[in-house]
Amino acid sequence: MLRWRELVLQALVLGLVAWGLLFLVGTAKVRMAAQGIPFSYTFLTQEAGFSLSEGVTWAPGEGLRPYLPSDTYWQALLAGFFNTVKVALVGLVVASLLGLLVAVGRLSANPLARGLAFAYVELIRNTPLLLQLFVWYFAVFLKLPPWENAVTWGGMHLSQRGLLLPEPVLTPTALAAALGLVLAYRLRARATLAGLALLVPTLASWLVWGPPLRVSPVVVGPFGARGGLALSPEFAALALGVTVYTSAFIAEVVRGALQAVPKGQREAALALGLSGWDAFRLVILPQAVRIAVPPLANQYLNLAKNTSLGVAVGYPDLFSVYSTVANQSGRSLEAILLVMAVYLSFSLSISGLVNAYNRRVALRWKL
DSSP states (O other), rough: OHHHHHHHHHHHHHHHHHHHHHHHHHHHHHHHTTTTTOOOSSSGGGGGOOOOOEEEEEEETTTEEEEEEEEEHHHHHHHHHEEEEHHHHHHHHHHHHHHHHHHHHTTTTTHHHHHHHHHHHHHHHTTTTHHHHHHHIIIIIIOOOOGGGEEEEETTTEEEEEEEEEEEEHHHHHHHHHHHHHHHHHHHTTTHHHHHHHHHHHHHHHHHHHSSSSEEEEEEEESSSSSSEEEHHHHHHHHHHHHHHHHHHHHHHHHHHHHSSOOOHHHHHHTOOOOHHHIIIIIIHEEEEHHHHHHHHHHHHHHHHGGGGGGTTTTTOOHHHHHHHHHHOOOHHHHHHHHHHHHHHHHHHHHHHHHHHHHHHSSSOOO
């Protein structure tokens, strides 16, 4: 009886929420219709007519290509979404590694390392992210030397236009090597066959297509550059800002997880003859990961949503493109609902991946 009562209450709550949403949407549609603005998404097929400082989009029959002002509104929004994903992916990877490094520094026996890590966490966590973005953009990247006096080192060029790097280009040999690794993993119980599965396709493709990785150099001229990988000041400021900011929170999560592992685990590992590094890598860290993964999901979601602050430094992320589309088309409601759905789907995807990994590494008790 109690179970049925809970189900009925949950159904009533969901029904009230759904009714509230439908009421709000219906009211908005009526008000828009009264002003001669019907609720419709047909505007997405209209020509955008504005340019973006950077970004790629998808075009039917062409695939991925640079965004053009002659593209439609939905292609402009898609370019903004790709820019958001680019920042988020870079931030997730780098913030995780930097957070782990700072967390280890917080627990270091070296007073200098421990003090620097403590100062880093306290300074970053207690400063607004928007202020940090302004510092990175206006006080760092816009103060770099002009293009004519760019700092050059090892094929890299750093100036007010951003950072130019030699671009790594994967060849079919890389795909063959990846397939070889998969086959070797599947045949790992048979050492000889695993080695052949790894070496044969890799060597054969190497003879045909060359090494798995080639580097496209930057060709610099007096007015610009060709080739290479260009990182704009706006992208660098946003990526660094959200990465550094999130890494401070990740460091505290990881530090708490490391301290939650019983001290006896490290003592037992050292007693078995493992070095301090091996004890940390093989015993402490795997157990800490199980503790840290659930709260880390919240930090990853915060990072993905914080990329919307790119509008403050002129980075054409999804929210920035939405602002332009809404102002030009007059379709604020339709556009904001679409952007909210995209951010929701993106966040749910990150949450689903982290939860799947959490289920994979979680301990399973058999009673």
